[in-house]
Amino acid sequence: MINFSVFNPTRVHFGRKVAHQIGSDAKLFGNKALILIGKGSVKKNGILHDVCSALDNAGIEWCLFEGIKSNPVYEDADNAVHLSKSFGADMIIAVGGGSVIDTAKSVAVGHFVDHSVWEFFRGNGILPQKALPLLVVLTLAATGTEMNRFTVLQDTLNRNKRGWGHELLYPKVAYLDPTYTYSVPSDYTAYGVSDMLAHTFELYFGVDNAPLSDHFATDVVKLGFEYGPLAVQQANHYEARANILWLSTVALNGTLQSGKKTGDFGVHAFEHVLSVLYDIPHGAGLSVVYPAWMKHFYNKIEDKLKFMAIRVLGNEKTGIDFIAELESFYSLIGTPKRLSEIGIHSEKHPEILDALVHNQVRGTYFDMNLDDYKALLKLMA
Secondary structure, eight states, X not given: OOOOOOOOOOEEEESTTGGGGHHHHXXXXXXXXXXXXXXXXXXXXXXXXXXXXXXXXXXXXXXXXXXXXXXXXXXXXXXXXXXXXXXXXXXXXXXXXXXXXXXXXXXXXXXXXXXXXXXXXXXXXXXXXXXXXXXXXXXXXXXXXXXXXXXXXEETTTTEEEEEEOGGGSOSEEEEOGGGGTTSOHHHHHHHHHHHHHXXXXXXXXXXXXXXXXXXXHHHHHHHHHXXXXXXXXXXXXXXXXXXXXXXXXXXXXXXXXXXXXXXXXXXXXXXXXXXHHOOXXXXXXXXXXXHHHHHTHHHHHHHHHXXXXXXXXXXXXXXXXXXXXXXXHHHHTOOSSGGGGTOOGGGHHHHHHHHHHTTOOOSSSOOOHHHHHHHHHHHO
């Protein structure tokens, strides 16, 4: 096990009606809030009303920026920064899923600079010096961004989707009410479960020896297999929704990385190419890529897959058994396993290969080159 530090400053309120206290919490940070939302579902289901009522009761002035896309673009973040500055926001409040929160993180640091937020993502060493406080009301169990230091945005024109991390991106407070996920459609609930599993796998396949973190990871997968179908099939099943919500948070809040330098994240990099090219849901792309990745790198990860299989499925199970069970699970919850299921056929492969090369897609520990891309696309077809 390598040396490691544990740091997570996000305060999490979990359970029914926890977002009702956002007004009193917001008073700690100022009197003016910029609220970011997606395309309006939080208006229809009453979640935005809950948040705004709490802010009104606390005397917090607020304004609204709406229209964040499910695959968020840096241009929206830049436009929200402009509004944040002109409004004189003291804080940012994100009400939505991962795309809204990721955008809000970029706005929080963008408020104090004159350049585009995309400069932070380019990898040129440009770092923020300060950020507005960020409070998040989560409505979708998926990315774990509500309790971590990472954000993902894309430059659609240049076919580039990138993640970036910094300690200033940690939310100050996160409100996780499982009932706020009831209105999420079954397909997007399933995509969230797929994203949660992908984060777990990518940290699990980090090469450093961290037994407790690996045991935690296998338990997250086992409970995901148990509660995922219930959450997808029974929208108002509180225990299922609550468990999937917390599993998604734990999958990427640092718990599964303790004792490891990092995870691999090659699958996420590969999927980012698919979603930036074809605007597919991120979780749908991940459920296509991951079984193919496991098959392609099987000889290098066989021992880890076998351990996962035994812990999740029972004694005498093998890595091959686990991959088969994973694909069956994706079918059960309704996420795709092949590119053809989402309308991406072989004539698109040259375009995908070109974008993979353009973005230099690779994993941290399991490197990929053109031959790997071709092999993976064949398995994903």
